[in-house]
Amino acid sequence: MIDPFGRKITYLRVSVTDRCNLRCSYCMAEHMEFLPRQELLSLEELDRVCSAFVARGVRKLRITGGEPLVRRGVMTLFRSLGRHLEKGTLDELTLTTNGTQLAKYAGDLAACGVERVNVSLDTLNAGRFAALTRGGRLQEVLEGVAAAKAAGLAVKINAVALKGVNEGEIDDLIIWCGERGLDLTLIETMPLGEIEGDRTDHYLPLSELRARLERRWTLTDLPMTTGGPARYVAIAETGRRLGFITPMTHNFCEGCNRVRLTCTGTLYMCLGQDDAADLRTPLRASEGDEALLTAIDAAIARKPKGHDFIIDPATKRPAVERHMSVTGG
Ligand code: SAM
Ligand code: SF4
16 A cells, blocks of 8 residues: 555554543543444454455554453454464554553463564552552553563553653663663653643653753664654663654654554544544445455545644644544554
């Protein structure tokens, strides 16, 4: 699949549920209304859409959410998608998770062919973790990370950098990751979806954070790019990689190789734009995949060139109304 700007689309991110067992304050409102279950694609339907994308040339699938590991029966989906890895038609099957269920599932994930997981962890302080996630238990995530490592999975930690919340803890996260052989990626907050409170209060430009980190750590730019918004440096002192995801301050759209599917079968061609394609209707219209493949082709043909995230200073409203838990992180 090649979009109108000559970009090869090889990466699909799939949200399998909008639900979550945590309520991270930058991601969700405290009292979220979730979608009625009948709106969701079934696990079989998710497998069909993912497989259609693989047939169209997608080489990497990332399962996300909401919290993907709270979707009932989700391992059935991982198991069936694993067949594409075995056949060699897919290079990577991976997931982004809050880690709370990893102690239970790490072994099964590895058995399905998953080799790497991204675990979101913003703080190593149990009290702060409970406050930020509105009730989460840090210990569960720590046990999940240990279980993933024991199962042979490579773990990358994702931390959202929040002004006045965890900004003083980034050195500790670097050390903690270094000791465990984990890479770390720092994420700037993005204005997605209505939440309580003022997001601009916690917005921390990563350029500022990087300058601060460079006083203590020797950071060397790495040439690697993943077609996404992350830029990587090597940390000489720990030997690990550090990533910076800066959707607000850098334009990363020229190399974009990805599209995102929501749990209701809506395809977003760009995280920062509202244009979307309904894949559920063609999916349910017939048992064959012809209509679905036609809808996918039509959607890729209108992938926009790029986006411009803003938090409107007058209204303080986000640029994009849907939550990250809907589109998938
Ligand atoms: N529940 C899983 C998790 O937390 O990893 C997967 C879904 S979550 C929406 C994916 C990622 O999006 C997480 O790393 C989370 O920190 C990040 N995220 C959520 N809301 C965000 C926001 N407003 N700005 C930046 N990152 C956000
Ligand atoms: Fe749940 Fe992930 Fe959102 Fe936190 S960031 S509330 S863990 S979906």
